[in-house]
Amino acid sequence: MPPLATDLFDYVLPPHLIAQTPAAKRDASRLLVVDRAAHTFAHHHFADLPQFLRAGDTLFRNNAAVLPARLHARRPTGGAVECFLLRPTDDDRTWRCLVKPGRRLPVDATFAHPDGAFTGRIVAREADGAAIVRFTTPGNEPITAVANRVGDVPLPPYISRPDAIAPQQRATDLERYQTVYANTARQVAVAAPTAGLHFTPELLATLAAQGVGTAEMTLHVGLGTFKPISTDTVEEHQIHRELYEVPVATQHALFPPRSGRRVAVGTTSVRTIEDFLARNAAPLERDVVAEAGLFIYPPRAFRGVDALITNFHQPRSTLMCLVASFLAPGNTDGIAWLRELYAEAIAREYRFFSYGDAMLIL
Incomplete structure (x- = not known):
C-alpha cells in the first residue's frame, strides 16, 4: 500500500x-x-x-x-513568566515544565508567584526546550496543591482567553x-x-x-x-x-x-x-x-x-x-x-x- x-x-x-x-x-x-x-x-x-x-x-x-497546570509568576526584574507544569521528574518538588519567555530564562533563572505561593528555579534545560524547575513553597506545600489554588486550566491553544482571566470564567473552566x-x-x-x-x-x-x-x-x-x-x-x-x-x-x-x-x-x-x-x-x-x-x-x-x-x-x-x-x-x-x-x-x-x-x- x-x-x-x-x-x-x-x-x-x-x-x-x-x-x-x-x-x-x-x-x-x-x-x-x-x-x-x-x-x-x-x-x-x-x-x-x-x-x-x-x-x-x-x-x-x-x-x-x-491539573490547573498554568502558573503565573514574575522574575526578580519584574518581567512576567508563565510556567506550565508537564510532569514531575523525581519528586513533587522538581518538574518538567514549559516556561515563557524561554530564551530569557536560562539555567539558574528564578521566578516567583506575586503572592509568594511558590518560587521556581530552573535547574536544567532539555533538548526540546523544556525546563527542569525546582519549586520552593511555604511549609513545603506540594506544587500540585499550590496549582489547584492559583493555577489556571491548561486550555488548548485554540481556546482564547485574556491574560487576566475573569474569576467567573476561571471557575467555569475549572469545572x-x-x-x-x-x-x-x-x-x-x-x-x-x-x-x-x-x-x-x-x-x-x-x-x-x-x-x-x-x-x-x-x-x-x-x-x-x-x-x-x-x-x-x-x-x-x-x-x-x-x-x-x-x-x-x-x-x-x-x-x-x-x-x-x-x-x-x-x-x-x-x-x-x-x-x-x-x-x-x-x-x-x-x-x-x-x-x-x-x-x-x-x-x-x-x-x-x-x-x-x-x-x-x-x-x-x-x-x-x-x-x-x-x-x-x-x-x-x-x-x-x-x-x-x-x-x-x-x-x-x-x-x-x-x-x-x-x-x-x-
Whole structure:
C-alpha cells in the first residue's frame, strides 16, 4: 500500500465553529450518530445517547483529572513568566515544565508567584526546550496543591482567553474542562479527555439503570495530543508517548465472556485499550502501568473497541487518523467517509474541538 498523504486528513474549518466556551449544559451538545454497517448518519443531542446503547454494553472511560497546570509568576526584574507544569521528574518538588519567555530564562533563572505561593528555579534545560524547575513553597506545600489554588486550566491553544482571566470564567473552566467522573486524586493530565466532558451524573445514572456498565482506566494525557502531523506522509510522523494504567477489573471487561459492546469514550481510551491488547492476550491479574507509543491510522484493525464516542478533531491530527481507521477497520475507506462526515458537521455548524460537539460511531 502506498504511504498515506497527510493532506488527506486536512480540512478548512471556519474559525467561528471553534468552540470557545462549553455548552450551557454538558449533555446539550450535539451528537452525530454514525452507523458503520448501514453507512448512514443522523443528527441528535448527547442526551439521546441512551437510545443507542443497550444492556450489557460497557463504557471504557479515561478517569484522568486535569491539573490547573498554568502558573503565573514574575522574575526578580519584574518581567512576567508563565510556567506550565508537564510532569514531575523525581519528586513533587522538581518538574518538567514549559516556561515563557524561554530564551530569557536560562539555567539558574528564578521566578516567583506575586503572592509568594511558590518560587521556581530552573535547574536544567532539555533538548526540546523544556525546563527542569525546582519549586520552593511555604511549609513545603506540594506544587500540585499550590496549582489547584492559583493555577489556571491548561486550555488548548485554540481556546482564547485574556491574560487576566475573569474569576467567573476561571471557575467555569475549572469545572467544565474536567469530566464529572474524573478521579481528582489522579491529576495526571494536562489536557482533558474531551469526549467525556458531555456526560452528566444524571445521564450516567440513566445509562446504569438500563444496564450499561463502566470500566475505568487512566491515560496521562500530554500536550502531544495537540501536535499536528507536520510530515508529508502519515507514516513519517513520530507519535508522542503517554503513560497509562489499566486496573485488573478493566482488563477482564475487555475479554470474553461479555454480553455487550466495548464503547470507548474518547481517543485516549482507544489508545489505552489497543496498546494494552497489542501486548497482552489475557488479563494479567495485576494492575498494569505501561507507556503507549501506538500510532493508529488506516488500515489498522481494532482488537478491543466496538463503538466510539469522540469529539471533532483538528486538521492533520493523529486523532483524525484514528477515527478514520475506526470508521473502516482494516482498509482505507474510512478516510473519504471521515471527510464527508466532517463536511456535514461544518455545513450543519457543529461546534468543534475540546468544548465542541460529539460523534458516536457504532
